[in-house]
Amino acid sequence: MATSELSQEIEQRVIQLCGEFKQGITYQIIQNDMPELKLPQIVEVINRLLATSRIDMLKKDDDMLVFKLRDPGSLHRIKGAEPEEQVVYKIIEESGTQGIWAREIRAKSNLHLNTVEKVLRKLESKKLIKSFNSVAAPKKKTYLLYELEPDRSLTGGAWYSDQHFDSEFVDILNQQCWRFLEQKTVRARQVAGGPVAVCNASYGSSKEVLKHITDLGITKVQLSIEDIETILDTLVYDGKVERSTAGEGGQGVRLYRAVTSFLPTPTFMTIPCGVCPLIKECDDVGSITAVKCHYMKEWLNLDF
Template identity: 40%
Template sequence: MAATVKKEPVAAGGASSSDGADLETQVIELLSTNPNGITNQELMAKTVHMDAAQRGMVVNRLLSTGRIEMKKTGAGNADFLLKLRNMNNAEKIKGASAEETVVYGLIEEAENRGIWIRDVRNRSGLSQTQLNKVLKTLEHRKLVKSIKTLGATKKRVYMLYELEPDASLTGGAFYSEQEFDSQFVDLLNQQCLKFLKARSQLALEKHGSNLSAVRRMSFVPSTEVWQHINDLKISRIELTIKDVERVLDSVVFDGEAEREPGEKHPMYRSRAAAAPPAGLTRVPCLYCPVFSDCKPGHVVSPASCAYFQDWLT
């Protein structure tokens, strides 16, 4: 199999167990100086003092103990890349087969954005049947999990079991069961605006007629609003500052708040409600381009004016 280094029988007088441990240490040190990994060809060139049997034994031993991981360098490519594994994850994968180690490594590399099963199959070189068996084992051991992606219910991606999926996969805090939670967003809008209005009222009470000071003290950094919203505990998960800024921006777009750049985070303040215009200013006659031609009994007249009728009703 492409994911396993071929073991060759060790000739009489081959490496003892202590020699084997020493060779493993040499490979570990070699990989530690090449954090991006080395190919099989590079490994052979840098371990010319080892014969093929020793090299294969060392690599397979390190794979089985989870110290290193193996990745194909590309779809359809017979060569592979060897890298040191994160020691925390190495302990979790200890005792896994070479195939399980390879698949786990690919999923680990994808981090919280996950990797599609088709990409795992192409990069691991495993058949669909083999891959399904490996994934089932890894899921049973709670090493990996599958996540349905937003907008593509039939497409599942795999990631490490302990990771929280990226918001681009699930929709983030504003989605529940992959559906936009409009009621929750409305509640956040109301609470954010309420907080901004309270700050504006406080600024007005403290600074009275000093309009410049009132305006300046009415602005609130997004971090303060974020802390307030999290303190209310109205969200099933802890919102990020970016989540709250998205809500605040929607309040700005609705014309109920304004935003200014801050030193580290944007600042927001509520906007005073605009006074309703006087009735006379809404009379269509004031803006009519043919006002001078409008006379009772004429072609253009108040009696036949559609705009005037709309205004009256």
């Protein structure tokens, strides 16, 4: 068999191995599959496949080199790019919506940090990648493919604007969600019959609440069912809303209804015990104040 034919056969087998090992292959895997080959022969074949952009070379955390099949879509997007650009692009592509930092790219590509930063600027200018600052690390740029949106865990989701928690937006949603459920309860009392019927008619699903918020047009952010349920759950914790579930075994649609509280929901710092100078003398917070403490007496305006 001619040398060229043998080389082509080896190349095809390496390509097949890359298809079998989705996580990539190493020199050792190739040698185990073709023990008759010497390392220089394998290196020559690998270099030829890299030069023709049929495979990519990545560096793992333990400095081991791994070879993977090149994605045809990626090849089209970065056709004609320099080898360093191709390597960096591939690493960013594999990070998906989680993105990746420049120093992580440097570690995986084995390129100098200055080279990585230069390549990143080139790829950004070509609109192949983009950068953003995550909520967890606002001072570090995270890179991902231009057409992808970063994972919500990195951006903070709907509650964050420019890496800052938008408390005003959350308060508005909180009020509007509660108002919708309160109005639903009022309508139920006017239409429904007995107490049980009124109670059942007072419930609204998180999907209904989401539609109401969307129809109000108070936000340009596209909210999800999970976002609305997060807001509704805070109302549950505040004692303003009651939650139930429609479906067998507690698995199904979440339902919510407004509840009437006769006293304001106290917090630890708003009840007298929170500021009482004698709190250390109580075995449990409030255990003796209900009958003796003048702070509690004054707060509840009781005559005992």
